[in-house]
Amino acid sequence: MTLRLWLAGFGVVFNGVAAWLCVRADLTWLAVLLGVLAVVLVVDFAWVVHRKRRGDPG
Numbered sequence: 001m002t003l004r005l006w007l008a009g010f011g012v013v014f015n016g017v018a019a020w021l022c023v024r025a026d027l028t029w030l031a032v033l034l035g036v037l038a039v040v041l042v043v044d045f046a047w048v049v050h051r052k053r054r055g056d057p058g
Helices: 002-024 028-054
Strands: none
Touching (some): 002 028
């Protein structure tokens, strides 16, 4: 669970920065794709935090 939390956090930061750079480079479709992926990773991050607080092993 902890590794999944770290990977989700890294993914949010990486995809957020990459989406911003794509907006600056006028690659709108790629920026939208990376933004959606970042949102999915935020939801995954929140779910893992919820499960860790509940006391699930990992």
